[in-house]
Amino acid sequence: MASSPASVAVELPRPLLSRRARELATGYLYLLPVAICLGGTIVFPILKAMHMSLYNHVLIKPQEYRFIGLGNYLRLLHDETFWLTLWNSMVWVFGSVIFQFLGGFAAALLLHQSFRGRAFVRTVTLLPWIVPGVVVALVWEWLYQPNYGVINDVLLRLGWLTDRVAWLSNPALAMPAVVATNVWRGVPFFAIMLLAGLQAIPDELYEAARVDGASVTERFWHITLPLLRPIIVVATATRIIWTFNYADLIFVMTSGGPANATQITSTYTLLMAYSNLDFGYAATLSVVLLVIMMLFTVLYLRVTRGIESAT
């Protein structure tokens, strides 16, 4: 409650609107720019996508533009590629997040120790995460390059390979290859989130456990892990959602190929709009993505709420 100067002795001219009403009006006024800007770039486009999804709307075939009701949604149900992309998304998301988490946890435990040059190592560790997505994709495309890529070269020199491997154009290897790249990109995210969590654990807890004779592993299982649980849950949930949405890496590295082996739902939506100019169907996929995202978000909010009330 604001301290109101109601008991001031001086007679003030009575304002047209009450103080509270004026405050509210100012508040809404300050929110006006953000409302216009997000209305125009998020709310209206989403409504438009819903509308577009009811039409046969291919940009290069304007003569075929017409209302088809739920026609695009029926097409979606019978589109085998769409169902394949859902499965690929699962592989992509869980493959990426599990290894990002394990790598990030290991990195966080290392960075939590005190040693000389810690600030330097911490900054370097962040690099894969902070550079533009297209940079990550191109760097790894060059590393994976069959003839001049350093990965093949090193593996051949070590004798682990006998022939050059076309990592990104082999249907069996393309998904593991893009997942590996995404793991490299995502490790720093978990590393800094978990590091922040580790730093919030009071040293006294470890000291007390040490006095009681707890070993390193016991301290890890009984202090570190339980206290990190909230941040682990939040970071993992956030990461699952981001990874599901994340199209840049696959789009640049393979465009979903070869033969849709790396096609995930978000790259499929992108290609429908960007390459096929099939706006009606792309909008339909967007609406489906939106529904999936809302389910994820509700789940996320439940999980994080649960954590907040528990702590």
Add this chain to the structure above:
Amino acid sequence: MSDGRGSLAERVLGGPVLWSGLVLLTAFALAPFVWVFLTSLKTRAELYATPLQYLPGAITVANYVDAWTSKLTPFSRFFANSLWVSSVTMVATTAISILAGYALARFRFGGRQVILLVFLATQMFPAVLLIAPLLSQWYALGLIDTYQALIYSNFSFTVPFTVWMLVGYFDSIPRELEESALIDGCGRFAALLRVVLPLAAPGIAATAIFAFVTSWSELLFAITFTTQTEMRTLSAGLLFMVGQYEIQWGQLSAGVMISTVPVAILFTYLQRHLIRGLSAGALKG
């Protein structure tokens, strides 16, 4: 009672395991960049030598010069485009978000919790969801191949995050400070300008840089809403370089370095704020 010696396991973990882990971690994060940096310094012959030549013979900056001045993929132009789009996005985002963040932090109107929740949820929205409707929207408004289309589209991901962060910063500034200013006859806006902004300046700077860096990295809007070479940003320019008939890996590596260095420097500065924001932003709500 810590005697500083610890068990055998602790000494092994603190010594050899720690050091080899750190070496591995540094190599893991850095090696791909080192390789691309070396690539950018090699001549064409060295790039495609068999067996693979790891280090450049005579260091050459020809790739950087070629990329910067190329007619087909002019990185000087891409750089200027990225700089302009990201700067305008940053300034506009910050102005909009200061007003919104302040309102949400200070005025207790109905639906405040819902609005905050919407901002949080918006951060989870995929950009691909907006591509088709935004493309048709900018097309209808004649904004294809304009900076405006890119800047407006960037708002969709910069604004929700910066508002969310700024609400937190403003909340942490004691109300009493501006209330005394208000009683002294300052208007709300003057109080915001003279009392709140100077106190929140570090936080505002961090979120502004964040908006700059994410716009700098943005790819999908940049390739979808522009068709002409001279309108491409660095990210889009890099991708179109790959689309050429033969990939010039030397030039491309130089382009990668040009795109990376500015964000790497800015993020190093941001680090502290970012970690705080990420954990705060993710835990609230």
